[in-house]
Amino acid sequence: xxxxxxxxxxxxxxxxxxxxxxxxxxxxxxxxxxxxxxxxxxxxxxxxxxxxxxxxxxxxxxxxxxxxxxxxxxxxxxxxxxxxxxxxxxxxxxxxxxxxxxxxxxxxxxxxxxxxxxxxxxxxxxxxxxxxxxxxxxxxxxxxx
Numbered sequence: 717x718x719x720x721x722x723x724x725x726x727x728x729x730x731x732x733x734x735x736x737x738x739x740x741x742x743x744x745x746x747x748x749x750x751x752x753x754x755x756x757x758x759x760x761x762x763x764x765x766x767x768x769x770x771x772x773x774x775x776x777x778x779x780x781x782x783x784x785x786x787x788x789x790x791x792x793x794x795x796x797x798x799x800x801x802x803x804x805x806x807x808x809x810x811x812x813x814x815x816x817x818x819x820x821x822x823x824x825x826x827x828x829x830x831x832x833x834x835x836x837x838x839x840x841x842x843x844x845x846x847x848x849x850x851x852x853x854x855x856x857x858x859x860x861x
Contacts, residue, residue, distance in 0.1 A: 785821055
């Protein structure tokens, strides 16, 4: 009987260790996710003043999972808002953005004339990258300090 009790205690102890290690990785992931909140500004430098891509833009990610994207061109500033979710894919954080309304500042390859309602971004080496990188147009963004 003592052997069975000792085996059960050992098994439950192992289960407790596994559970604790999962809790630690979950809390590490959550603390890392908090670092994503704030302003991310475009790092792309276009020097041709006649280029249709001459703009500055930024995202602001809020803790309540809302965001704002603003783009300033020589014609003025356009702003769109929506909600986002963060998920892990291929061992890196990804942002799925859903805009309140379709807008021309939404870089969605599946939308006609890039006027969509959703966007996919991911983090690579501390830089936020638009999924359009796969078609050779993926603006990058750095987090403001």
